[in-house]
Amino acid sequence: MPVPLVIDTDTAQDDCVAILTGLLDSAADLKAITMVAGNVGFDQQVRNAFLTMSVAGELGTVPVYLGARQPILRPWVSAENVHGDGVGGLAIDMSGLAPETEHAVDALIRIAAENAGELCIVAIGPLTNIALAAAKDREFVHNVKALYVMGGSNNGRGNITAAAEFNFYVDPEAAKAVLAAGFTTVIVPWDRLTLRDAVFDQAHLDEIAAIGTPIADFFTTIVAATLDFDRSVGIDGSTHPDSLTVAVLLHPELITASAPYHVDVETGSDLTRGYSAMSWGVHGLAPNAKVIEAVDADAFFRHIKALVAHPTVPSRPIRRPTA
Numbered sequence: 092m093p094v095p096l097v098i099d100t101d102t103a104q105d106d107c108v109a110i111l112t113g114l115l116d117s118a119a120d121l122k123a124i125t126m127v128a129g130n131v132g133f134d135q136q137v138r139n140a141f142l143t144m145s146v147a148g149e150l151g152t153v154p155v156y157l158g159a160r161q162p163i164l165r166p167w168v169s170a171e172n173v174h175g176d177g178v179g180g181l182a183i184d185m186s187g188l189a190p191e192t193e194h195a196v197d198a199l200i201r202i203a204a205e206n207a208g209e210l211c212i213v214a215i216g217p218l219t220n221i222a223l224a225a226a227k228d229r230e231f232v233h234n235v236k237a238l239y240v241m242g243g244s245n246n247g248r249g250n251i252t253a254a255a256e257f258n259f260y261v262d263p264e265a266a267k268a269v270l271a272a273g274f275t276t277v278i279v280p281w282d283r284l285t286l287r288d289a290v291f292d293q294a295h296l297d298e299i300a301a302i303g304t305p306i307a308d309f310f311t312t313i314v315a316a317t318l319d320f321d322r323s324v325g326i327d328g329s330t331h332p333d334s335l336t337v338a339v340l341l342h343p344e345l346i347t348a349s350a351p352y353h354v355d356v357e358t359g360s361d362l363t364r365g366y367s368a369m370s371w372g373v374h375g376l377a378p379n380a381k382v383i384e385a386v387d388a389d390a391f392f393r394h395i396k397a398l399v400a401h402p403t404v405p406s407r408p409i410r411r412p413t414a
């Protein structure tokens with residue numbers, strides 16, 4: 092049976108690949124896309140989500156709900172320096188396309204109740220929507236079968252600061268609240284996992300570009316801006332933490348090491364804002380999450396190659412930026 096899921100996203104670059112997985116992988120039953128403030132301008136993120144659905148030939152098949160336009164307490168922090176607009180300037184004609192009118196937080200609560208005990212949520216942006224849903228309806232936590240989170244680092248490097256990974260940095264209060272809320276939580280961290288097992292180097296990217304499908308062309312364009320940034324900070328390839336998060340939900344056989352941890356997030360310090368303290372079981376703290384420690388990197392790349400090889404017919408023509 093396909094896994095019923097919602098993807099909560101700040102749609103740019105690898106978020107798009109995660110959405111493509113939710114749309115095209117036969118192991119997924121994607122119920123909704125919910126938008127949260129994160130990577131790039133909120134309305135650009137919404138356009139990116141519709142563009143991604145269009146590339147998959149799936150425009151109109153999955154509803155998009157708009158959620159929090161800023162973190163719970165703090166001003167929004169952008170990653171536009173990393174991602175540009177998040178899609179390499181690609182666009183579609185948006186006429187007639189509109190998100191749902193129901194707020195994403197209410198949609199999350201409703202869809203979880205309609206699929207109680209079955210629904211998985213993949214949260215690949217700041218955790219603002221998830222924290223608000225858990226605060227608004229305490230049944231939400233129990234109705235969600237499992238919450239898969241891309242966020243934090245496992246006692247390793249951050250990316251937006253030395254201490255913090257972007258999603259937890261942007262809304263640390265939300266991340267802290269979600270980790271304390273009682274969800275069955277699985278975490279895909281940035282360091283070491285993503286940096287070791289979910290970086291596609293130039294040879295990988297050349298293999299994908301050679302596939303030549305509309306999705307392969309889309310993939311190649313959208314990772315380009317981030318690739319430049321990654322190389323400028325010493326990462327030899329494009330990073331795919333968000334699509335890995337969906338992949339380990341749908342294909343748990345990709346996971347080669349995981350362990351229970353107690354995970355908490357720093358909210359009091361300016362220096363280490365958003366730092367994820369991941370305690371591995373020797374500090375007397377009860378586990379609140381399973382942290383993925385390693386995946387089969389080759390198998391993950393093969394999974395992405397199979398995804399981009401889907402011979403889709405885009406729902407609307409893709410416009411490229413004019414030089």
Ligand code: BDR
Pocket residue numbers: 103105106130170173215216241250256257258281332333
């Ligand atoms: C995370 O931050 C965002 O820039 C990416 O989409 C990913 O979810 C990595 O730190």
Ligand code: CA
Pocket residue numbers: 100101102106129130215216333
């Ligand atoms: Ca993201």
